[in-house]
Amino acid sequence: MSGTSVFVLGVRHHGPGSARAVRAELERIQPDAILIEGPPEADSLVSLAPDLEPPVALLAHVPGAPANAAFWPFAGFSPEWQAIMYGTSAGVPVRFCDLPAAHSLADRADDEVPDMRADPIGSLAAAAGYDDPERWWEDVVEHRGDTFSSPSHQAPWFEVIAEAMAAVREGYEPDEREARREAHMRKTLRATLKQGYGRIAVVCGAWHVPALAGPLPSATADSALLRGLPKVKAELTWVPWTYGRLASWSGYGAGITSPGWYHHLFTAPDRPVERWLGEAAAVLRDEGLAVSSAHVIESVRLAGSLATLRGRPLAGLSEVTEAARAVLCEGDDLAVELIQRRMVVGDRLGHVSDGTPMVPLQRDLREQQRRLRLKPEALDREIDLDLRKPLDLDRSHLLHRLRLLGVGWGTPGQARGKGTFRETWTLRWRPEHDLALIEHAALGTTVNTAAARRARDLAGAPAAALADLTSLVEQCLLADLPEALPEVLAALSAKAALDTDVTHLMAALPAMVRAHRYGDVRGTSAEGLAVIVRSMLDRICVGLPVAVTALDDEAAAGLLKHMDAVHVAVALLTEVPGGAVAAPRDRWLATLRGISDRPDLHGLIEGRLTRILLDSGELQDAGDRMSRAMSRGQTPARAAAWVEGFLAGGGLLLVHDPRLLALVDGWVTGLSGDQFTDVLPLLRRTFGSFAPPERRAIGERVRSAGRAEAEEEQDVDERRAAAAVATVRAILGKAGG
């Protein structure tokens, strides 16, 4: 091994300090080959890296089994990314040396246990008396003042980390999986040495340093370890990543909560605290909060003195956050949250270049298109789906899922014919749909999982309104995404609880009831939906009595529409079996009943309530109520509104109940000339909405009002009616009785 040297650079994944140190060290040692912890199948993808814009991730997936996939995310401040960048710019070959994804993915299939290896940083931090390993690392590595001024001093750091790791790993026996990974790293290292490279830099997690540094053990033992591993066919590609996703989900198992802060640490040339707080002030100013330079000065001072109080060499994220909270935000949590969202996490989105291989989402879609016999065509094509057929149902699910992902391949049209089991779609494939798929590659590897993830993300968005969420629930049902439904429903129920406008709830309820029924038609179960519908109805019942007070004509008409819609929807609700709680319909009617007796109602509403209750058989005294409403004590305008509400949607009642008709008749004829002119438009509107035969019938009744009432009854020809009666009885299920 004379003349060759191997430099093992132990890093903290996604640590900006490590990234700087790696970059400086590589420039110092000038290696002729670089090995990086990562799947070796990605070697050929390295050449694409300079055209990418981090954050990006390496995605490994198994064609045909898209659910089996792994991600290796890289940000600009990842040491691995810096090593790749150095390699591609200096023309040095870059290789990945971890266990091939072909093995690790095959292994995952039967063993989902997370990597349980001891936390090396945690042990070191605990030894140094830190309760939080992150803070320890920040203090010792990322925040060494010299990282910002004199990078040349860093050389010994990698030796120190190697020594420390050797101490931590003393007596530690790696488990099988980890032993294999390290065996493969050594194997790659040996192979690289054999190819004649003399100065090799290995960039890997600090934990693995002792396994690679120093004289390598015999190759036979490693080969034995690696023999006979399960294997699948794995493919790799680059996908765009986001800082938000970096914070929550990381392939290196080093999930970081503050990518934006790390980005800042990595990119800020000097004085990171001052720059950060200055930037925070700018963010707050953008939102219209008055923040002066004096604020920034004081916050920098507070961050410094906090760091001193806590015995830290330099203010870290927690100190600058506290300083921003106490000075810049003046204790306002909302402003702190803004900084957290915009700066600490950040909203940076990565990009991949054109030459990047296809993502599994695209593959999965192509697979499904073949199976469902739907070809992507650039021309409009219309298809009719009968949801009772499994193939058509699957097609509908696919199209709905794609719509959730922002791929508007199919546009739903007005269904021809009746029934909830028909759908019409217009299909047209556009090139930008491919882009949308690539953009959503990080959401999942199949259309199904990606759509579910997207639905969850949408439900979690703080700006989602109640109406958005109800339509999202409908979309989830249409797209058959039961796995996303619980979260969407939870978000919906939370939103419903906080909405103070009862009309929003009333507007949302019918859609939910519809969705509930849809679920039945499509065979999707929507557990929890019934519970939410019931709680929404409860809230409506509590809120409605307050909402009906002090309404003008317009507001009353608006509320009336909602009340009608809810009434129709409530009729569709099935009774809860068991009867522990009141049936929804009873509860609703009881609420209406309670309201209907109030004296301060708008005429329109009171009329409508009376009608609803009368139709439901809840009222025995409808005549008295009408008489009260029509009596002299009421202004003609209110009485007319009452009549409108009462008679809205059908005058048949007047045809069949001479007493009510007489009341209306008596009221109209009793009006003075002026009063009549005043209420005429309202009456016209009411009566004009009736069907012509109804109007005629009413007119005839009024004309014949003076005659004997019994006469009408005798007009019925019982012989001729018998056939109709039999049919009606059959419909009602009482035939043969």
Added chain:
Amino acid sequence: MTVLRPHAEDQYAEELALLAKDDDRHRPPGWKLSPWAVTTYILGDGDRVTPKYVGARRIVEVAVATLATDRALLLLGVPGTAKTWLSEHLAAAISGDSTLLVQGTAGTAEEAIRYGWNYARLLAEGPSIEALTPSPVMRAMAEGRIARVEELTRMPSDVQDALITVLSEKTLPIPELNREVQAERGFNVIATANDRDRGVNELSSALRRRFNTVVLPVPATAEEELDIVARRVTQLGRALELPQTTTGLEEIRRVVTVFRELRMGVTEDGRTKVKSPSGTLSTAEAISVLTSGIALAAHFGDGVLRPSDVAAGIVGAVVQEPVSDRVVWREYLETVVRERSDWRDFYRACREIS
């Protein structure tokens, strides 16, 4: 000691002495203890120093660090979040003196912040330093101690603004004598203010910007709050010499739960959201609901605290604004309380009165 309520520095003199003895860290000029020891004094060390404030460590750290930077400290929070308590102990630990206090009220005059005159001497001797009556703030400046201003937002705005010169120039001019008082090192101001009450005099931004703001939160966990409430209820019951009653922890827990759920807007199991009423629903109010419930049970009931004894108090605390709060309360009652099988009595008691 025969006083009803000794000052913090007297009551905990032993702990302060203990900390001062072992404290070898750097002390800012004028401080009796190092910032680190002050933090330990407030939060306790789990051994001989008892915790004075139960809550997040970072709050105390920010407060102490603020005072060490010579910026004034503003403690904000809803009533009953131990603002005054914390300011008293901070002053006691830093200056060894928590008595330099200005109580902010609608009638607080500028003399309370600057200085007044002893009119007998003023008339007899003319303006002189002997005829001047220094305010607590002026004394704190001269002696390099911490001055406390309670309920800053209750003071009229012009009185508040008298603090601006003190805080930015660290001097207090006395034009009548053509001299000034310059603050000694160690001088600082801790102000407390209530950010939920209505009818307060909002701080001018000029003054606001001279303070670092620390918001004291309501207790973080139900257990923590339950602990505080149960302890205070027992103490108060003893102090008010209420007849002995059987106070089940169950009933206290229920009151605390109702207050917390309505305050946070979400049930304890985190599964149902509820609306929050307009009132503050602080821990202090929960304590007073329970104390009055105990008084009811003792004098008019059978000596056992029952749901009906606290129901009226709870409704009174929740429904501050007759229309909107009543809806909030009804909704909470129907969607949350009704669903809990072991809360039947309570549900019934609340239904009866609302």
